[in-house]
Amino acid sequence: MPVNVPRALPARRTLESENVFVMSSERAGHQDIRPLRIAIVNLMPTKIVTETQLLRLLANSPLQVEITLVRMCSHESRNTSTEHLDTFYRTFEQIRDERFDGLVITGAPVEKLPFEAVDYWDELCAILDWSADHVYSTMHVCWGAQAGLYRHYDIGKVELPDKMFGVFEHRVLDPRARIVSGYDETFTAPHSRHTGTPLEEVQAHPQLQVLATSETAGLYLAQSRDGRQLFVTGHPEYEADTLALEYHRDASKGLPIEVPVGYFPDDDPTQPPRVTWRSHAFLLYANWLNYYVYQRTPYDLAEMQRAARRADSYVI
Template identity: 60%
Template sequence: MPIRIPDALPAAAQLESENIFVMTEYRALHQDIRPLRVLILNLMPTKIATETQIMRKLSNTPLQVEVDLLRTKTHEATHVSAGHLETFYRTFDDIRDIHYDGLIITGAPVEQMPFEEVDYWPELCQIMDWSTTHVHSTLHICWGAQAGLYHHYGIQKYDLPAKASGVFEHYLVKPQSPLVRGFDDRFYAVHSRNTDVRREDVEAEPQLEVVAVSDEVGLYIVKSTDSRRFFVFGHPEYDTDTLRLEYERDVKRGLNPQVPAHYFPGDDPTAEPRNVWRSQAQLFYTNWLNYYVYQTTPYDLARAGEEH
């Protein structure tokens, strides 16, 4: 099924070149079905790349998915043109009275800062509070997952002794969850983070449940028991070369980074990495949209955010 995005968004050409069904706004207006409305709060500095990665995963859905892009007003992005932000992004003031079927909050390169020292933290808290009454289902990614757990449940993050970067094997703690329906018993996922949330802290919170973990890097998927909030601590949306680009960036900065684990064949950074996480990543997004957005969201979107 198609994903509906603005006609001129740079991601459109890339997605169409991959034979992903992208529907123009003009064509979508001539269909009578109600699209799912999904808001992406993009906190990543590489905004265009992140837009494309997430929209690629949203493409395999039961209905049209109408995407709005949201940025924080209290932080000035420096890795994307002002024109791109002005053309394609909204601020919270623009959408505060709108209801959405789904919200995705991305990661951000601010993990090692205390939450309260992040310049847009008050605005992010306002958006997360707003989501409880205006969004049916919210998906938090990486630092966004840590931020969501801290804000909603008071769960702390902790610095890791070394960055968790690479492709790691995982297993299911709750295989009966529709969120992981179709997953292999053992599957691979990408992590790229400097901080961690402890499994025992999550399991001590009765409103949360652990769905998938890794022996090497801990938590991967956590959800609320009411199936309104989802937290993924990796980056299922990452492209094949994203970890390599991050590694090469850190090498150029003189940070002496470790080679991402289990990513390059033979741990040789000159070798071409293989993508072994693409299928589970697509399945994760598809399951979230199908079971926790499409099948449960109210048809009257003004009721999104109500308890069901």
């Protein structure tokens, strides 16, 4: 089944050229099913790129997905046109009274700032708090994961001595967890960040479960015990050339940047990069949509609070 996106959204043309199944609202309205309502809080500056990356992954399941794009009112975007934002995005105030099956909160290039110094921090905190009883399951990605862990569980971040930059091997710690269903024992995923989350603090928290880690990159995947909150510290949504573009951009400016680990053949940035994380990325989002959203969210979203209370003692 497809992901339902507006006809004019730039990501739609890219996905259709890749033979990704997308659907218009008109066609979706003729199907006798309730689509999953998924909101995406897009904090990335290059919003169209991020839209395309996430929609590609969300489209790869047998479920119909209806997307709502959300932007910050308290931050002025300098890399995305006002026309695009006004056409395709809604504000938190516009969706505050609505309920969603799932929510994705993206990363953001603000990780070196204290959380409270981010200009939209108060607005994001309101969204994180709202998600507890208006969203059934939330996927937090990279800085979004750090923000969620800090707001919900008071777990901070630490600045790394060197940028965690490249594609790293990770190990599944609990293969029984539904989010890693079908995973190999080890898998790869991209990282691009200057800060990290203290693994020992997440492990010690009674409401959290660590599901995958890397000897080099540290914590990768964790979830709340009830499965309603997922935290991904890397960027499984990245395209083949995302790290290459970041590397060549900084290198051309004379900025200090190392060749991304495990990405270019023989660490040679003149060669095309190898993509080794794509299957894991698709499986991550398909498992989330199926096991954490579709299988558990109530058909009538008005029943979400009662369903959430029933799920409090249910570990997946």
